[in-house]
Amino acid sequence: MNFDRVDKAISKPKQVAARKRFRQIMLELGTRENNEHVGSGIGGNPSQLFALMSFSHELVSSTITTIDINGGTIRWSKEWLENSSSKAIRHELDAKLPIPKYTPLELIRQDPQFNRGPNVENWAIYLFACNLCESLAAQLDRGDETNVKATALALSGFPSDVCLMSIRKYIQIERLVRHNLDEHPDFGKILTNINRAVD
DSSP states (O other): OOOSEEOTTSOHHHHHHHHHHHHHHHHHHTSOTTOOSSTTSSOOOHHHHHHHTTSEEEEEOOSSOSEEEETTEEEEEHHHHHHSOHHHHHHHHHHHSOOOTTOOHHHHHHOHHHHTSTTTHHHHHHHHHHHHHHHHHHHHHTTOOTTHHHHHHHHTTSOHHHHHHHIIIIIHHHHHHHTTGGGSTTHHHHHHHHHHHHO
């Protein structure tokens, strides 16, 4: 996920820094709900991330805004992102978009606040990545590693948060370890990029 619109008054270096911060927060949301070892230490909230995928995200220059949700658009203050801790950002996000951890994704898909969002097509992208990972998981369970490279190359075109959620949900850590996917030249790149971004 990335910003759909950026205030032209924000310098390029500040845009890059804000995008990196935004990406870190989104990736943290995609981790396990009880993962206290990354970012804010609050743990992930994939349900909230799934809802956020449906919104249009804008980076604005404002010293009075934190996160402003208006219809299907979320405006993020560059100054606030720049000067706030991960924990503060997560708490503010929870206050502005309160979605409890472990909320079934189907409930979010049925909610008009989200399913009519301008970027709801991102859900189809996520579900497609899930299908790829589910298929690979079934093959790995049969001892078939033929499609590891093809799946990795396909996933490399998806946003990092989508890769993280789909891999975590379907491939899972046990298969990653059992089949040494972290050492695979293509699959390992995806995992390395996610680890670097979320730390």
